Amino acid sequence: MSSRDSILASIRRHTGVRHEMPELTLEAITYADKLATFSEVLAGAGGKAIELRPGEDVNEVIRREFPEAKRIASNLKEITCATFNPDELTDPRELNGTDVSVVEGSFGVVENAAVWLPRQVRYKGLYFISNALVILLDKTQLVHTMNEAYRRTASMDYDYGVFMSGPSKTADIEQALVFGAHGPIQVVVLLK
Amino acid sequence: MSTKHTIAAARFLKNKENEAWHDHTLWMVRTKRDKMSHSLPEWERLRELASEIKLYSNSHLDTLLEEFEKNAIANGAIVHWAKDAEEHNEIVLRILRQHEARNLIKSKSMLTEECHMNEFLMSKGIDVVESDLGERILQLMHLAPSHIVMPAIHIKREQISEMMEREMGTEKGNIDPTYLTHAARKNLREKFLHADVAMTGVNFAVASTGEIVVCTNEGNADMGTSFPKVHIATMGMEKIVPNLEALGVFTRLLARSGTGQPVTSYTSHYRRPPEGQEFHIIIVDNGRSDILAKPDHIRTLNCIRCGECMNTCPVYRRSGGYSYTYFIPGPIGINLGMLRNPEEYSDNVSACSLCLSCSNVCPVKIDLGEQIYRWRQDLDKIGKASKEKKVMSFGMKFLMERPGLFNTALKFAPVVNHLPRFMVYNGLNAWGKGRELPAFAKESFNDMWKKNKVR
Numbered sequence: 266m267s268s269r270d271s272i273l274a275s276i277r278r279h280t281g282v283r284h285e286m287p288e289l290t291l292e293a294i295t296y297a298d299k300l301a302t303f304s305e306v307l308a309g310a311g312g313k314a315i316e317l318r319p320g321e322d323v324n325e326v327i328r329r330e331f332p333e334a335k336r337i338a339s340n341l342k343e344i345t346c347a348t349f350n351p352d353e354l355t356d357p358r359e360l361n362g363t364d365v366s367v368v369e370g371s372f373g374v375v376e377n378a379a380v381w382l383p384r385q386v387r388y389k390g391l392y393f394i395s396n397a398l399v400i401l402l403d404k405t406q407l408v409h410t411m412n413e414a415y416r417r418t419a420s421m422d423y424d425y426g427v428f429m430s431g432p433s434k435t436a437d438i439e440q441a442l443v444f445g446a447h448g449p450i451q452v453v454v455l456l457k
Numbered sequence: 458m459s460t461k462h463t464i465a466a467a468r469f470l471k472n473k474e475n476e477a478w479h480d481h482t483l484w485m486v487r488t489k490r491d492k493m494s495h496s497l498p499e500w501e502r503l504r505e506l507a508s509e510i511k512l513y514s515n516s517h518l519d520t521l522l523e524e525f526e527k528n529a530i531a532n533g534a535i536v537h538w539a540k541d542a543e544e545h546n547e548i549v550l551r552i553l554r555q556h557e558a559r560n561l562i563k564s565k566s567m568l569t570e571e572c573h574m575n576e577f578l579m580s581k582g583i584d585v586v587e588s589d590l591g592e593r594i595l596q597l598m599h600l601a602p603s604h605i606v607m608p609a610i611h612i613k614r615e616q617i618s619e620m621m622e623r624e625m626g627t628e629k630g631n632i633d634p635t636y637l638t639h640a641a642r643k644n645l646r647e648k649f650l651h652a653d654v655a656m657t658g659v660n661f662a663v664a665s666t667g668e669i670v671v672c673t674n675e676g677n678a679d680m681g682t683s684f685p686k687v688h689i690a691t692m693g694m695e696k697i698v699p700n701l702e703a704l705g706v707f708t709r710l711l712a713r714s715g716t717g718q719p720v721t722s723y724t725s726h727y728r729r730p731p732e733g734q735e736f737h738i739i740i741v742d743n744g745r746s747d748i749l750a751k752p753d754h755i756r757t758l759n760c761i762r763c764g765e766c767m768n769t770c771p772v773y774r775r776s777g778g779y780s781y782t783y784f785i786p787g788p789i790g791i792n793l794g795m796l797r798n799p800e801e802y803s804d805n806v807s808a809c810s811l812c813l814s815c816s817n818v819c820p821v822k823i824d825l826g827e828q829i830y831r832w833r834q835d836l837d838k839i840g841k842a843s844k845e846k847k848v849m850s851f852g853m854k855f856l857m858e859r860p861g862l863f864n865t866a867l868k869f870a871p872v873v874n875h876l877p878r879f880m881v882y883n884g885l886n887a888w889g890k891g892r893e894l895p896a897f898a899k900e901s902f903n904d905m906w907k908k909n910k911v912r
Contacts, residue, residue, distance in 0.1 A: 269538040272694070272742045276519045279750035283516045287509035289702055293499055306719060357684055358650050376497075376709070377719035389731075390683030393676050411720070412705040419701045424729035428708075430720050433676040437591035437607070439614050440482050441634035446590055447642055447649070448676030448723075 291412060299375045299407045300456065307378035310431030311444050312452040314378075316404065323455060327399055330453060331365050338395065339367035340386055357388035363395035366449075371421075372406040373454070374414045379430040380454060381414065383423035392427065397451040400429070404456040460843075461804035466776035470891075479611065480774040486607075487768045489717020490818065497709075507710055508822035510703045511759035514664075514695075515749070521664040521697045522740060528667025532729045534736045541743050542572035548739055549574060549656070549689060550581055556687055556735075558653035560584040564671065564678035565592055566658030567605055567762055568693050568741060570784055586648045588677040590641055597624050603778025605785055606715050606764035611777055645677075655681040659692035660761070661707060662738075665700040668728040669738065672711060672721040679725050690727065691739040694746075695758040707761060710820040715763035748796055753831055757792050759821035766815035766825055772808045781805050788815040788825040795832045803841040806832045845887075868904075870897040 266274070296302040304314035315326060324346040327337070338360065339347035344367045351360060368391065370380035380400050382392060392398065408414050411428075418426065433448030444450050470476050494500045514521055526536045539545035545568075553561065561583055569575065575585045575596075587596045591609035595602060598620050602608030609617075614632045621627040627640045657678045661670040669690050671678045682688045698704050712718040730736035748758055767773045767787035778786035783794030783802045791809065794802030806829055813826040836842040856863050873881060874896045882889040905911050 267538070268540045268544060272538050272540060272740075272746060273519050273522070275742065275746040276522075276694075276749060279746055279748075280516055280519070281749070281752060281755075284509070284512040286513040286699065287506055289506060289706070291499055291502055291506065291706075294497055310719070310722070361646065361650060374720075379720055379724065388683065389679070393680050393683060410705070411709050412702070415701040415705040418726075423726070424731065426726045426728075427679065428720065428724040430722050430724075432722065434674050434722055435590045435638060436716075437589070437594065437609050438617055438634040438637055440485075440607070440610070441614075443635045443638040445642060446638060446675035446677065447588070447645060447680045 289412075293410045293412050294376065295409050296375050299409070300404055303373055303375045303378055303407055306375070307431060307454060310378050311434060311442075312378065312431035312454060314454045314456060316456045323401065323457070326455060327365065327367065330399075331397060334364035334397070336363045337365045337367065338363045338391060341367060341369060341401070351391050352387040354388070357390045360388060360390055360394045363391075365397045365399060366391050366395040367399045367401065368392065370400045370402040370406075370454070372408060372414070372417060373402055374409075374411060374428065375407055376410045377428075377430050378454075379411075379414075379428035381418060381426060381428055383418075383421060383426035389425050389427075392429070393433070393448040395449060396445070397453070398429075398432075398449040400452065400454045402454050402456055460807050461782050462776070462780050462808045465780040466772075466808075469777040469780055470775070475611075475613070476775060476777075479777060482610070483768045483774045486717055487765070487818075490714055490765060490768070491717075493713035493717050493719065497713075503706055503710055504820055504822055506706045507761075507820055508756075508759060510698065510706060511695075511821050512756075514697050514699055514703075515755065515758045518694060518697065518746075518749070521699060522694060525662055525664040525667055525697055526740075528665065529738055530667070532667045532736075534667065534730065534738050537737060537739045539739055539741045539743070542574075542741075545572045545691065545739060545741050545743070546574050546577040549691075550578060550583075552687065552689055552737055553578070553583055553654055556654060558583070558687070560586060560648075560652055561654050561656055562586050562588055562648055562652035562681045562685070563656040564658060564673060564681055565589040565608070566656070566691060567785065568658055568691055569656070570602065571743065572741070586645075586652070588645055588649070588681055589673070589675060590638060590677075593641065593645065594620065597621075601779075601784065603786065604764060604767055605762055605787075606767075611779065649680045650684055652681065652685050654687040654689065655685045656689045656691065657682065659690050659696050659738075660711070661698050661704055662692055662696045663699075663701060663704055664697055666728065668726050670704065670708075671725045671727070672708070672723065673725075674716075674718075674722045676723050679723055682727070686733070687735045687737070688727070688730065689737045689739065691741060694740050694742055695760075711761055711763050714765040714818070714820040715768075744797060751796070754792065754796055754828055756821075756823045757789065757796060757828070759823050760789055760793075761821055762789075763820060765818050765820065766823075769814045769818050771810060771812060771814070776808065781808060788829065789823070792823075792825060792828050792832070799832070799835075799839050800841065803832075803836060803839065806836065807843075864901070864903060867901040870901075871899050873897055 338351040435446035773787040791805040815825040
C-alpha cells in the first residue's frame, strides 16, 4: 500500500464521530469611517497611508516621500518616475538593490490594514526585495474584515497573492520591534 | 517531587533578573492579545466557529485531504504523503538530489523541528539555512527554540551581538536590535538570492482551492520562494481548512492571539508555481491519525500554533521553554508530548497549576488544562506517578480514617512552629521551597468548636 493509501486508511479507521460543518454566520464588526480606520491601523502596523489630493500627481508624492531614491521599479504606465520596468528583467535577482517599488493593490481590509496583492508583476520578489514599497489603492475599495475579503478573493484567479499589512518586521531580539527584517523597511499606501 | 521539569525550572529560576524579564515580557504579549480580542465584539463567536470548523475538518480529514490533493495537482503542484518523520525527510532529500541542490533556504516550521529534518539533511551534506531571524540566531548558536512563535525569547541581546560579531563580523559590543537586525538582513539577503531550493511550512491548506497559506511578519517565506526554481511546502495534515470562507475565521484569530497584532505582515497564498518552476507539497501524518482515535485528546488537533497558551501560562512564563522535555513547550506541548510518548514525556504534566488560563484564551478552544488533568489521573497506570505523592496520599488516607490519631497529630502540629529552620525547610518539604510556611494555630478548629469558641 502506498503511504497515501495507508494514511487515508488510518484516518478512516480512527475517525469516530463525524462533526457537522458549522454555519458560518457571524455578525462581524463594521467601521463607520473606513478610510480613517484603515489609515490608523496601518500606522499601528508601521506603514503610512497617504490620501492623494485632487489634482495631485502620484509621481510627485512618491518623489516627495523618497527624495533619495535612485532605483525605482514599476510596471505601471502612470508611474513616470520609475527608472526601470521590473518585468523586463530576465532574472529576479537583478531586482536586488531597488530603492522603491511601486505596485497596484486590489483592495484593502480595514480591520488589519492589509492590502490584497494578487501577483501582477513578472516576479513576486518585487513585493519584498526593495527597501520601500508603494502600493496604489483605490480608496473606494475597502472591505471591513477578512471574512469579507475572502468572499472577494473567492471569485478571483491568482497563482500567488499576499495580504500585506505594513512593512516587514521582527521582534526576535528581546522583543524590540524592528522594521525591515527581510522585506520592505517602509510601506506607503497611496489612496487615490 | 522532582521531575525533569522542576529540576530544569530551578536552573532557569537561578537568574532572577532574566526570569522576571521573561515573565513580564510574555505577559505583555498576553496583554496585547487582550486589547486585540476586546476590539472585536464578535471575538467569542470567532473562537466558537474556529473550534467547530476544526472539529468538522479533523473528523473529515480523509475527504478534505483528497479534495485538497486533487485541487493542488490541478494547480500544478506535486503532492507527497509521508507516514512519519523518516519518510518526510527522505522525500525532501530526494527532491533536493533531483535538483542537485547544495543548499536549502527555509522559513520557520515546527513540523521540520518535529522531524529533526535539519540535522538529517546536514548529515547528507546539505547546507540548511533558517531565515526567520530568531531561528537563524538559534541555528548559529546551536540551540533549539524555546517558544514556538518567539523562538529566541530566552536569549539576551548581548549574546546575539557576540555571536553576530563572530559569524557576520558586526561591530564588537554593538547590542542595538535595529543594527543587529539590519546586519542579519544584509547577510541573509545573499542566502536568499543564491539558494537552490526554498522550503516553507504551511499555516493553512485550503481544500476547496488546493492552495497553501503561510503567515510571517518578516517576509522571509516570500523572500525565500522568490528566487529558487523549487518550493517545498510541508504540512501536518491537520492544517487543512475546508474553504476560503473558513480561512477568514482563522486569519482573524491567529496573530491577534499569538502576538497581539491584527494580522501578520504577510498572509501569503501559494496556488500555482510560476512557469517552469516546481511546487511540492508534503502532507505529513507522523502520529496525527492515531490522535483521531482518542476522543479525550482529539482537540489537540485544533491547534493553529499561535503560541498564546505559552504566553498566558504562569508556569511557562516562570520556567522557560527549555524546562520542558518535549520540543514544543507550554500547555499544548505537554499534551502533544503525552500523545507522542507518555512514558517519555510524563515529566511535563506537573508543569501546570490547573489555572486553566490556557483553555480560556485558546483561539480554537482546545481544553488544554483539562486534558493535562486527565493525563495526571492516568500517571499511575503507566507507572509514572510521583512516589512522594503516593506515600503522602497513603499517609493522608491512613490518618483521615483514624480520627483519634488525626486529632492527636493536630494537637502536636504547633510544635513545628518552634523547630529549627533546617528541620522544616529542607529537601523533604516541597512546600517550604521558595516560600515561608504559615504558622500552625495553637488550637485546632475542632478544639475551638468544642470549647464553644467558634461563633
